[in-house]
Amino acid sequence: MKKTAKILSLVVFITIIVLVSLPVLANDEGPTTVDELFALIDNIITFMVYALIVVGVIVFIIAGFTFLTAGGDPEKVKKAQNMLLYGVIGIIIGLFAKGLVWVIANIVGIDIGEISW
Numbered sequence: 001m002k003k004t005a006k007i008l009s010l011v012v013f014i015t016i017i018v019l020v021s022l023p024v025l026a027n028d029e030g031p032t033t034v035d036e037l038f039a040l041i042d043n044i045i046t047f048m049v050y051a052l053i054v055v056g057v058i059v060f061i062i063a064g065f066t067f068l069t070a071g072g073d074p075e076k077v078k079k080a081q082n083m084l085l086y087g088v089i090g091i092i093i094g095l096f097a098k099g100l101v102w103v104i105a106n107i108v109g110i111d112i113g114e115i116s117w
Contacts, residue, residue, distance in 0.1 A: 016051060017044065038105045045101050052094035059087035 063083035070076035 016048065034108070035110055038101070038108075038110050042101050042105075045098050049094040049098050052090050056087045056091040059083055059090070063087065 063080045066076055066080035066083065070080065
């Protein structure tokens with residue numbers, strides 16, 4: 001079951017990246033300047049942050065359901081606590097990734113404006 005979940009998550013991740021990149025791939029030129037490249041990366045990261053937030057909320061709901069159905073079983077309670085922790089860590093990593101693009105762009109000297117959510 002875990003192997004299937006890992007493979008499925010990898011397929012979903014690659015699909016998201018390809019779908020976000022399709023408009024750029026349709027243009028034969030692609031990003032021609034560093035500014036355009038950082039804008040593309042910023043758009044991809046923004047989409048991924050939204051996806052992580054949605055997945056995080058789903059994980060929170062599943063963890064809450066697991067808590068409610070645990071019936072005092074310490075193993076299920078621990079599983080639900082871990083799910084909550086991983087959901088929070090995933091959302092935080094997504095937000096840091098968004099900020100990291102902005103920080104790197106400012107260090108390099110590219111003005112991509114403020115962080116747009």
